[in-house]
Amino acid sequence: MPTAEGQLTNSDRRNMKVVMDRLVPPVDDLPGAGSMGLLDEVERMAEEHDRYRVSLVRFLDALSMDMSVEAEGGFLALEGEQQDEALKEIESSIAKEFANVLEVVYLAYYSRPEVHRRIGWRSGPLQPLGFTLPPFDESILDTVRKREPFWRQAPD
Amino acid sequence: MVTSHDRVDFIVIGSGASGAAATWKLAQGGFKVLCLEQGPWVDHSTHPTNKANWEELSRTKWHYHPNVRKGPSDYYVNDDDSDVKVLMYNALGGSTIHWTGHVPRFHPSDFRVKTLDGVADDWPISYWDLEKFYDENDELMGCSGIHGDPANPDRSPRQMAPVPLGHDGERVARAFDRLGWHWWPSDSHINSEPYRGRPACNNCGPLGYGCSLKAKAMTDVTYLPEAMEHGAEVRANATVYNIATGADGRVTGVNYYDADGGEHWQPANAVIVGCNGIGTPRMLLHAASDSHPTGLANSSGLVGKNLMFHVYAGATGIFPKGEPTYRGPLANIIMSQEFYETDLSRGFVRGYTFQMGRGMGPASTAVGGVSWGSNHHREFDERFGNVNGLGVIGEDLPLESNRVTLDPEIRDRWGIPAPRVHYKLDENSKRMLAHGVKQARTALLEAGAVRVFENQHNVNAGWHLMGTARMGDNPKRSVVDGYGQAHDADNLFIVDGSVFVTGAGVNPTPTIQAIALRTADYIIRERTDLKS
Numbered sequence: 001m002p003t004a005e006g007q008l009t010n011s012d013r014r015n016m017k018v019v020m021d022r023l024v025p026p027v028d029d030l031p032g033a034g035s036m037g038l039l040d041e042v043e044r045m046a047e048e049h050d051r052y053r054v055s056l057v058r059f060l061d062a063l064s065m066d067m068s069v070e071a072e073g074g075f076l077a078l079e080g081e082q083q084d085e086a087l088k089e090i091e092s093s094i095a096k097e098f099a100n101v102l103e104v105v106y107l108a109y110y111s112r113p114e115v116h117r118r119i120g121w122r123s124g125p126l127q128p129l130g131f132t133l134p135p136f137d138e139s140i141l142d143t144v145r146k147r148e149p150f151w152r153q154a155p156d
Numbered sequence: 157m158v159t160s161h162d163r164v165d166f167i168v169i170g171s172g173a174s175g176a177a178a179t180w181k182l183a184q185g186g187f188k189v190l191c192l193e194q195g196p197w198v199d200h201s202t203h204p205t206n207k208a209n210w211e212e213l214s215r216t217k218w219h220y221h222p223n224v225r226k227g228p229s230d231y232y233v234n235d236d237d238s239d240v241k242v243l244m245y246n247a248l249g250g251s252t253i254h255w256t257g258h259v260p261r262f263h264p265s266d267f268r269v270k271t272l273d274g275v276a277d278d279w280p281i282s283y284w285d286l287e288k289f290y291d292e293n294d295e296l297m298g299c300s301g302i303h304g305d306p307a308n309p310d311r312s313p314r315q316m317a318p319v320p321l322g323h324d325g326e327r328v329a330r331a332f333d334r335l336g337w338h339w340w341p342s343d344s345h346i347n348s349e350p351y352r353g354r355p356a357c358n359n360c361g362p363l364g365y366g367c368s369l370k371a372k373a374m375t376d377v378t379y380l381p382e383a384m385e386h387g388a389e390v391r392a393n394a395t396v397y398n399i400a401t402g403a404d405g406r407v408t409g410v411n412y413y414d415a416d417g418g419e420h421w422q423p424a425n426a427v428i429v430g431c432n433g434i435g436t437p438r439m440l441l442h443a444a445s446d447s448h449p450t451g452l453a454n455s456s457g458l459v460g461k462n463l464m465f466h467v468y469a470g471a472t473g474i475f476p477k478g479e480p481t482y483r484g485p486l487a488n489i490i491m492s493q494e495f496y497e498t499d500l501s502r503g504f505v506r507g508y509t510f511q512m513g514r515g516m517g518p519a520s521t522a523v524g525g526v527s528w529g530s531n532h533h534r535e536f537d538e539r540f541g542n543v544n545g546l547g548v549i550g551e552d553l554p555l556e557s558n559r560v561t562l563d564p565e566i567r568d569r570w571g572i573p574a575p576r577v578h579y580k581l582d583e584n585s586k587r588m589l590a591h592g593v594k595q596a597r598t599a600l601l602e603a604g605a606v607r608v609f610e611n612q613h614n615v616n617a618g619w620h621l622m623g624t625a626r627m628g629d630n631p632k633r634s635v636v637d638g639y640g641q642a643h644d645a646d647n648l649f650i651v652d653g654s655v656f657v658t659g660a661g662v663n664p665t666p667t668i669q670a671i672a673l674r675t676a677d678y679i680i681r682e683r684t685d686l687k688s
Contacts, residue, residue: 023528049216051224084529103523107212110519119540120480121518126205127368130358131483133320136341136348138302140326143333144340147306152497154264155271156282 002057012060013039015075019063022083023102024109028118033109041108055100062090062097158411158419164190164389165687166679167410167424169396169439172250173665174651174672175430176375176383177293181676182428183388187687190422191383192394192412195229195247198376203366211519214365220254221616222246229393231568231575233434235618238579240465242434242618248392249376251432252665255619256364256487257345257372259299260509260662261290263308265497266551269658273498273505276553279657280629280638281674283309289670289677294343296382297373297669298351301343307493316348319357323479324544325489328512331603337494342511344488345373345666352378359484362516394420397572398443399427399648405447407648413570425686426647426679428640429654430672433463433621436654437560438575440625453625453642453650458635460561460624462554463579464659468617469589470513470547471596473605480541481515487547489514495595496661504587508550508661510596515543525609546599547614548592551661552585554623581613589613620664625654640675647686651675 002008008016017039021032030036046053063075063086075086091098109115116123168179171193179191204210204218215224220243222230229246245254264283269276291312301314318341321329332339346363349356357363357371370377380390393415400408409423429436437460443452451459475481492510495502515521518540526535558580562573589612597608628634631643636655642648651672653664660667679686 024532025530027533045212045216050226051216087528102528103215106522106526107215107519110517110522111209111212116518119518119537121540124208126210126360126362128358130360130369133322133359133484136302136318136320137326140321140329141302141304141341144306144329144338145304147338149306149310150338151263151306151308152265152272154268154282156284 170430176379183386185680468614473600
């Protein structure tokens with residue numbers, strides 16, 4: 001459970017790393033989001049933005065108090081599918097906070113160059129390169145142009 | 157200590173779509189104009205698209221919602237009691253910093269809904285009264301598009317060719333053709349070629365989060381520089397906290413705070429308010445005085461009432477892998493007005509526009525509904541670069557119960573009460589959106605989507621803020637007249653979306669700007685008494 005000041009404890013960090021691996025699991029040659037070492041990035045965003053910080057603290061509170069993880073060893077001792085069940089419980093009980101935690105994990109994961117390589121996305125700012133599209137081709141209007149004006153007349 | 161300034165002819169409060177247009181027009185007309193803006197000049201190089209972490213920024217410091225963004229010039233909006241969340245931007249350029257530059261015009265029928273359909277009220281002006289001001293606005297902002305749309309009265313040639321449709325836009329356009337449904341390339345205030353010193357768009361995508369290239373027309377790069385060339389003064393970081401009135405009820409000037417909390421008194425011959433459909437009623441209600449006890453210009457009791465958004469819903473189609481759909485402006489592709497005009501057999505009155513949308517960046521795609529866990533990567537790979545949406549933008553009829561009031565408890569850092577928004581979606585809107593979602597599904601499947609997801613109501617869609625200081629000929633049923641002049645004070649004008657009588661089923665900004673230009677044109681011609 002985070003401290004009163006909202007700081008994550010070492011136990012929180014261990015839990016969160018595993019949680020992140022369950023949220024975004026390994027794929028191809030990439031590890032899950034937790035094993036990728038993205039917790040620092042998640043903590044940074046939580047520190048900078050109230051919405052994420054408050055949600056992360058509530059999420060970790062809920063995780064530590066969830067009945068299903070009270071067994072010895074807590075969340076870490078559960079099998080993978082049991083961990084997913086515990087997370088689903090929390091998702092249904094604090095949906096908004098869970099969504100914010102998921103958002104910040106997704107933001108961290110999908111900012112990684114190795115992830116971009118896998119999905120075919122160009123890393124870095126969108127500008128100044130942008131993207132190239134062929135110019136507008138007026139022939140696409142051939143069919144719709146055959147339609148008579150059908151806007152509704154109105155008294156002036 | 158209060159710093160007093162020299163008198164000006166006009167103070168324009170707000171520098172967004174309407175305020176900037178009015179400032180430019182009046183300055184050009186020889187008036188001494190001062191535009192006061194609560195926000196700062198925005199350095200365009202700081203816009204998210206110039207940053208590697210643009211997706212994080214779009215969900216935090218550049219979020220559409222001021223309560224999430226929490227910028228230094230943002231004020232809290234209490235929309236807890238609203239079915240739609242309020243979105244706006246506060247800076248030089250106002251919400252044109254955030255908009256997508258989509259500029260369809262109202263239809264002639266939109267101004268006569270009472271006469272034609274027996275609902276709401278007619279406007280005191282017509283489409284034809286605004287037509288030349290729509291054209292003037294397009295000239296200043298720069299419009300990419302093409303005339304000849306059969307769903308609308310023909311209009312003058314656009315300044316630039318349409319923004320490229322992309323293979324995905326053409327795919328959906330052909331589907332509309334096969335269904336026999338109308339579609340047309342969106343009119344956009346985005347440069348498809350260099351225009352008035354600004355470059356062409358390079359299709360980077362998420363133009364709703366600023367435009368570092370300045371290819372999108374924001375009023376801080378269009379109207380305001382030209383207004384300043386004509387002699388207008390623009391004062392940033394000036395938060396107006398009172399519009400002062402004399403014993404005769406006429407406006408005498410405004411009080412404002414500068415960025416350091418210094419108090420200023422700015423006298424003027426007249427004041428124009430352009431603070432959007434939330435900020436304007438907030439300002440007027442807060443400016444209650446002995447001569448305006450229920451709020452400035454509020455003898456009708458209608459300031460803050462009849463709040464309209466546009467009601468939004470939509471469907472998203474997943475298409476087989478092909479050219480990525482995240483290339484090109486997010487939502488300035490094509491639109492359809494097949495279901496725009498009233499047909500009561502559909503189960504609702506009035507209608508809606510379809511607006512096509514594109515895919516987004518990787519994090520936004522994931523956040524936009526990809527599940528976590530064992531199916532995550534399969535779902536992500538299926539969607540990323542392969543989705544297109546059809547948004548339903550529906551007409552939201554005015555109801556007095558949908559309104560803006562002053563929050564009794566929450567105040568901004570200057571002590572000004574926050575606006576409190578009370579808004580419920582009505583039954584007509586619900587039926588309209590359900591119809592639109594069903595038709596959107598049909599169109600996306602026709603276009604080749606292998607799967608379609610429906611969104612029956614988009615809560616986070618309060619971009620368009622209208623109706624809270626409506627215009628009309630009857631002072632008991634309206635706040636301003638057809639020229640935006642307050643019935644209760646002949647030297648107070650309102651030019652933003654507050655003056656809308658009805659909201660139509662299209663984005664409102666070009667209509668807001670046309671109204672602002674028309675008001676300024678009226679002042680130049682008829683109100684020379686307000687010139688020193």
